[in-house]
Amino acid sequence: MTRPMRHLALALLAWLAPSCSQPPGATGGSSGQPATTPSVAIVTAPAPAAGSPVAAAGDRGWDPPDYSVPKEKFSDGARNFEAAKKALLEGYYSDSLTEDDLYRAAVAGMLERADPRMRRWNRLLSPSDVRELRLDLQGELVGVGVVFDFDPKTGYVAVRGTIPGSPAERAGIAPPDTIVTVDGKLYKGAAERDVVAAIRGKEGEPVTLTILRGDKLVTVPLVREKIVYDTVTDLALPGGVGYVRIPGFNHRTAAGLHDALGDLASKRVSALVVDLRDDMGGSFDDAVAAAGELVPAGSAVAGLEKRGKTEPVTPRTTPMLLDLPVAVLVDGETASSAECLAGALQELRHATVVGSRTHGKWTVQVLEDLPNGYAVKYTTAVFRTPGGKSYDGTGLPPDVEVDATAEDVARALQESDPARRVAADVQLRTALRVLARRP
DSSP: OOOOOEEEETTSOOEEETTTEEOOOOOOBOTTBOOOOOOOBSOOOOOOOTTOEEOBGGGTTOOOOOOOOOSSOOOSHHHHHHHHHHHHHHHOSOTTOOHHHHHHHHHHHHHHHSSGGGTTTOEEEOHHHHHHHHHHHHTEEEEOOEEEEEETTTTEEEEEEEOTTSHHHHTTOOTTOEEEEETTBOOTTOOHHHHHHHHOOBTTOEEEEEEEETTEEEEEEEEOEEEEOSOOEEEEETTTEEEEEOOOBSTTHHHHHHHHHHHHHHTTOSEEEEEOTTOOOBOHHHHHHHHTTTSOTTOOOEEEEETTEEEEEOOOSOOOOTTSOEEEEEOTTOOTHHHHHHHHHHHHSOOEEEESOOOOOOEEEEEEEOTTSOEEEEEEEEEEOTTSOOOTTTOOOOSEEOOOOHHHHHHHHTOOSHHHHHHHOHHHHHHHHHHHHOO
16 A cells, blocks of 8 residues: 655645645655755755766555557657647637647656656755745755645545654654644645645644544644754664664764764674665765765765666765664665665665665766756666666665554654653664674
């Protein structure tokens, strides 16, 4: 069963739906892709340069039509395009159709239909989509810090968790709370981006959530703040095992992972668990830098296939804790850049992969700005593991399969006490047993 898309309230957005909205829900990408709309009043770091790889984490959740390319050749394209444009402008039933409307549709169609295999990832992004995607890759937005699933049929927002230190966490919002209204408004039949926009806003502005808690409706007033999310966290677990969680890849990730590993080194841990569950990707470059903290120096963490050539990707960062046995936690929400890291650890560190099969997005996209403020996101490469394997479309299978529901994992991740975290997390417990058997 497909799980609903998560959204970091706002922290993650919905920027890839058919209307060019869609997520993050927390919205990325991906492995070399992005991942994910409306305005946020925060001071931002420099936006990623046009053409830089992004991870398409948030691309998931949109199920595009099953386009196919006709076998007949489409010759004399420019003249026939002009003929089709002229026919629509002169004879279409609606007189509101403009030439710019057709050019926009043509660019979108070119991206989504030229290569049906990549139709899910190649997109035309509006200026607001571009703005939010770049903010997402920087790892901070303005909101209240709720992680949620949105059901457009009911308009209800199921709370999956909160971002540590956020207004939502301080207010006691937690699973299984359900957000019924935002500032008194119902969202039945709306899109994810509508809810995301409603909860987010300007820093310092209030927002009121009506929450169904058990059989009671509770009104929770909050004030929007700058939220830093997708941060690396670490714990020293019972038995001297270190644990690091990487929820996504942005410009903060490599430094955060370095600090987390340094903290665990100071505690003299004897083994390491890397948690990539629910990690939908992000910046590919940042994922490579993070991988450099975990794999032997000089190792290629992936091979990028582009235009018939394969280029090795080698991090420049310095690794830590290389002598420790490693287990990696993954699930169906582990995608893109996170899958790249899981595969690299499996092959270069002989890590045991525990959990369920990953999402299966092994492609890299780039973002190119257009002169009018729009941008095109298109596939520039397919990546493979250091050993040349690709799991695109199928997902990386775990070495040890252990199923767990998204709700169980979310609840476990809310536990800050190491012992309670282990007790609540069957996949983590299995990883610890695997590591205990390793020499």
